[in-house]
Amino acid sequence: MPVYRPLFHQTTKTMEHLPLYIPITFALTTLLTVILLYKAGNYAKSVINIPLLWLALQAAIALSGFYLISTGNPPRFALLLIPPMVLILVLFLIKKGRLFMDSFNAKTLTLLHIVRVPVELSLYWLFLHKAVPVIMTFEGRNFDILCGLTAPVVYYWGYIKNKLSKSVLLAWNIACLLLLANIVITAVFSAPFKFQKFAFDQPNIALFYFPFIWLPSFIVPAALFAHLVNIRKLVTSI
Numbered sequence: 001m002p003v004y005r006p007l008f009h010q011t012t013k014t015m016e017h018l019p020l021y022i023p024i025t026f027a028l029t030t031l032l033t034v035i036l037l038y039k040a041g042n043y044a045k046s047v048i049n050i051p052l053l054w055l056a057l058q059a060a061i062a063l064s065g066f067y068l069i070s071t072g073n074p075p076r077f078a079l080l081l082i083p084p085m086v087l088i089l090v091l092f093l094i095k096k097g098r099l100f101m102d103s104f105n106a107k108t109l110t111l112l113h114i115v116r117v118p119v120e121l122s123l124y125w126l127f128l129h130k131a132v133p134v135i136m137t138f139e140g141r142n143f144d145i146l147c148g149l150t151a152p153v154v155y156y157w158g159y160i161k162n163k164l165s166k167s168v169l170l171a172w173n174i175a176c177l178l179l180l181a182n183i184v185i186t187a188v189f190s191a192p193f194k195f196q197k198f199a200f201d202q203p204n205i206a207l208f209y210f211p212f213i214w215l216p217s218f219i220v221p222a223a224l225f226a227h228l229v230n231i232r233k234l235v236t237s238i
Helices: 008-015 023-038 045-063 077-093 095-102 104-126 145-160 164-189 216-235
Strands: none
Touching: 008 023, 008 045, 008 164, 023 104, 023 216, 045 216, 077 145, 077 216, 104 145, 104 216, 145 164, 164 216
């Protein structure tokens, strides 16, 4: 029989009674991410079909309670991150994959990072409702919102006005990549796993529930993909 950790069981009601504006905002943010990625990929069918199928699959799995089961090693949560990471790795390793990535529009990939603003606002609201720890918000050690706030500036001055050098664009992407890595590590070690290191008073619970499951399974990989593609473009052109 599957075993649910008491912590998950106790917080299910909390998640079910969140104000509607929080999941709606997050769902719309996910949709915006899909649209911007689709546009950046020059409206290729695979760029819209694969994400939509993946999102639907993860929604169904999350709603079934699959990710709330604590048995097994590694945690089932790893199934959210591993497939997208493997896909990105494969794209970098094979020639067709690299050609596919090179077809993406760097300007739109930069603009895609604006989604990190509503993501961070959603995390803050979740913290206020005791679904994630403060450490995962901009009041804690998560400064990822800076990337979202500066993305329109970099988009405009870097790609519309062409006033920013490639070195500056590269530095911005690397800095934002580090900010992304910081929140991912913080989120993982704040979750109620055996290796939990942070936030024992209020663990990271929300990301195991729909629609917030889409953050680790899609939005984070999409942001990672956008940075890596643009870094590749910049490094090969300098």
